[in-house]
Amino acid sequence: MTYSADFRAQVIKNIEQKDMSIRQACIFYNISKSTLQRWLIDPSIQTTRVKTPSSIPNEALLQDVNQYPDDYLYERARRLNCSKTGIHHAL
Secondary structure, eight states: OOOOHHHHHHHHHHHHTTSSOHHHHHHHHTOOHHHHHHHHHOOSOOOSOSSOOOOOOHHHHHHHHHHOTTOOHHHHHHHHTSOHHHHHHHO
């Protein structure tokens, strides 16, 4: 979930005006400390991923489906070292 720029500005404003400490702001606004610290460094909304998406090799996936036709997605994901959602999209 991405927080709006207005919400971020409001939280940062309360901290910079010394109305709240970082801990108090995290509790009051129900956000994590790492999120708030990241906002204090750069409050802009990121539009790109930091990590590049990894692809599942088609040959490995086809071999896995042939070898284990009745397995669940989480079992395939564990064997291919990826996520259930990644397996779902690859199939």
